[in-house]
Amino acid sequence: MTSPEDQSILYHNEPNTVFIIDIPSSIAQAQGLTPDPRDGTAGTSAGDLEPGRNVSRKHILSAPPLESPYAGSCEPKTEAARARLLEQVPTNEKLFHDEIQPLLLSALHGIRGKYRGARWCRPRHFSDEEIPRTRKRRAEPEYVTLEKRTQNLLKGSSTAKVSRSHHAAPNIRPPTILSSTSTNVFESISSLDGIVRNPSSQPALLKADCHDGIEPAPSEYIIPPESQFILCTIPISEPRPKSTFPISGLPSTQKFNLVLFDPPWPNRSVRRSGHYSTHPYELLTQRLQDILHMHAFTSDQTPPLNNLYRYPQSQLSLAGIWTTNSEKSRQTAYDSLTSTGFTVVEEWIWIKITANGDPVSPVNGLWRKPYEILVIGRREPVSVTVPEPEIPFSSCKSLEPDPCVPKRRFIAAVPDLHSRKPNLKGLFERLFFARDGSVQQYTALEVFARNLTAGWCAAGNEVIKFNARECWVEG
Known part of the structure; x- marks a missing residue:
């Protein structure tokens, strides 16, 4: 598989340790709906139900880019107040951020x-309804209309039914196979039980009745080429049920070279906003471990022949976990990886910037830091694994090339809608799966996803949220 030029990467340095990524472009390109830049022609769009007809490029609706840092600040107003707040921060957390922040500023420099x-982002497409508003006691603008239109997107998906399925016998029903040559019509979203798969190299259109009794929610969804998804609730708010699969409907035999998590971490601001449920760290750790134990690939395992993908040439086993900036979140990510045989090898720091390249808030802020971190682990083949003394990440020194310090890469990107992160498919392929100018075959699972990715599997209760047809425009 030849790797096309990644149009979402606006800049990268020669050692591939510093990048500028355009978030909407990264999502659109990973959908497999945009033209191939190498041949100058347009590919098949999800709005095109006549395969083969050239159509215009697809763009995902976004929030207008920030032009300047957030106004105002919730930071302590005096040095004494700052000192009191610092006393409440765990020592390991302070040491880590003191180490990260100068590296981050150096990357921006x-x-x-x-x-x-x-500008540090591409032009964006957004609805005329996306008007910034300022809430009381909140300094930064919030673009909420598109989120409001999609918040009832999955109404009728029978959340209670989905939750119960995790306590029953695993769902082993055959996958639902979509057609790319005609619209796939279903009575309701709740009828999409188990794996839903588009095996075609063209996108598919899915249509389902989605009404909450008050107003209709979007009912048409663009399913990217060679993708599959499981619309389910992953039970992380309660102890592990006995004799159950961590992702309902996903066979235990299905293994992935890459497993990527964006967990709903416990977070005070998220709890106030009510955007999604959050859960205790211990239960979340348990669920991440369950998924990695069952679905992470090792080179002594052979993927099943009925897998969506061809036999993967790659023998890598990678896992990535997005974290918040708290010590508990970071420790949970490390524990989940190391307890399942992974060694943390890299940390990717996403620095949130304005369209002019300034951090959206002070880098050394105590209440709000303008960056998030993806912790990446790699698991070596079981047959050659040599046990080593376990070294907690908090004891690692900051001087590279100390082997207990992961390689760090920095991604500058202008934020978009709430919780929308850069799609990192292109970056993983560039850094881990590229060989001699081509991308190896590999399998990937994204957990707690909010949109699909071509060639990947996605699981969660919002996996097709931003694949709603109304979230996309042509241009």
């Missing part, structure tokens, strides 16, 4: 010296 673009 390096970009400014080399990047020739006037």
Whole structure:
């Protein structure tokens, strides 16, 4: 598989440790709906039900990019107040951020010296309804209309039914296979039980009745090429049930070279906003471990022949977990990886910037930090694994090349809608799966996803949220 030019990467340095990524472009490109930049022609769009007809590029609706840092600040107003707050921060957390912050500022300085673009993001497409508003006691603008239109997207998916299925026998029904040559019509979203798969190299259109009794929710969804999804609630708010699969409907025999998590971490601001449920760290750790134990690939295992993908040439086993900036979140990610045989090898730091390249809030802020971190682990083949003394990440020194310090890469990107992160398919392929100018065959599972990715499997209760047809425009 030849790797096309990644149009979402606006800049990268020669050692591939610093990047500028455009978030909407990364999502659109990973959908497999955009034209191939190598041949100058348009590919098949999800709005095109006549395969083969050239159509225009698809763009995902977004929030307008920030032009300047957030106004105001919730940071302590005096040095004494700051000192009191610092006393409440765990020592390991302070040491980690004290180490990260100068590296982050250095990465931004390096970009400014080399990047020739006037803006640090591409032009965005957004609805006329996406008007910024300022809530009381909140300094930054919030773009909420698109979120409001999609918040009832999955009404009728019978959440209670989905939750119960995790306590019963695993769902081993055959996958639902979608057609790319005609619209796939279903009575309701709740009828999409188990794996739903689009095996075609073209996108598929799914239509289902989605009404909450008050107003209709979007009913048409664009399913990317060679993708599959499981619309389910992953039970992480209660102890592990006995004799159950961690992802209902996903066979235990299905293994993945890459497992990527964006968990609903316990977080005070998220709890206030009510965007999604959050759960205690211990239960979340347990669920991440269950999924990695069952679905992470090792080279001494052979993927089943009925897998969506061809036999993967890659023998890598990778796992990535997005974290918040709290010590508990970071420790949970490390524990989940190391307890399942992974060694943390990299940390990717997403620095949130304005369209002009400034951090959206002070880098050294105590209440709000303008960055998030993806912790990446790699598991070696069982047959050659040599047990080593376990070294807690908090004891690692900051001087590289200390082997207990992971390699760090920095991703500058202008934020978009709430919780929307850069799609990292292109980056994983560039850094882990590229061989001699081509991308190896590999399998990937994204857990707690909010949109699909071409060639990947996704699981969670919002996996097709932003694959709603109304979230996309042509241009």
